[in-house]
Amino acid sequence: YVSILFAGTLLGLISKFKRLTAAYVLFSSFIVMIAYVCFHLFALFDPVWLIFPRKWMLALLMIALAIILHTNKVYRLIIILFGSIQGEFLYAYILNKYSFPHLIGSYAYLDGITLAAALLGAWSGFEYLTSFYEKHINHLEKEKGKQKLS
Template sequence: MEGLIFYWISWMVWIMATFFMARTNKYRFLLSAWILCLVIMSPLTVNILNFEIGIAVLFLLASLYVFAGRLKKLSKLYFLFCTFILMMAYVTFHLFELFDPVWVIFSREWMLSVLMVYMAVLLQKNRMLRLPLILLGGIQGEFLYAFILKSFSFPYTIGSLAFLDIMAISISLSSLWIAVHWTVKYIEANFKHFEREKQKLS
């Protein structure tokens, strides 16, 4: 069922933001409301210039451009450059899948998600910028892929529930990568502290 992964992960994040984040956290209400709006908009589509576009993707796109606009000048330019590379990777994967589907030997959602996360890790050292990078690269890739398919008269919905599933998996994998990295750094810091204390006592 398309959208199941997206809904499952979205509700998990919403529950964590609503009930487990500190009430003093200024992003708590904003994150909860943002996810709720995204879930509500996800099944809705609108026709713009003969393109069927998911309203949730338009909402995501607007949010991401606002975020990118607040970055410093050099960071903004590099961020947009990275989104262009991810956009091309996203479109290339879909075109290979369309014209030569034999090589897609595993689930396309997981293969594309792993590709997006891997490229985001290679391109962006700032771990917190990887999440919006994946989303913006994927959304722009959706628009470009739809334009290409239109030239072949193939129908395609930009930002469908299947696309939201891919983005949800990608964000989850990237978040897991960040959590593992932080855990390793925390263990290393505590181990070094333990070693120093041990040397003082000896």
């Protein structure tokens, strides 16, 4: 029930966006959902290609998709959260077709989403730090150039 509440809250948040922005966020979360489900199905049927822990690989995949799809940091987080919860629902539906039980919104899911959110926060901090230094270093270089000219 918590997963339904979580998905409903995110959908309510997305509904407050402008129409075109909401459509793009929903489309982006659909892409993340498909990637989430494909990753889990590949990991289930062919686990050999998992070269490091599943949580880390999935978090990096979702972050890479979010960074490619959006420049806004809030939208990135929203599409990761909404796409992953939709992916959980679809993955559970697919596994249920084959009589495999799967708990939606389990602690393992929440661990992975927390890891993805933390890594996304670290990436956003890195982006902010680089733009900050670029702005101030370029400003100092321009001042040095003006001093050399005079």
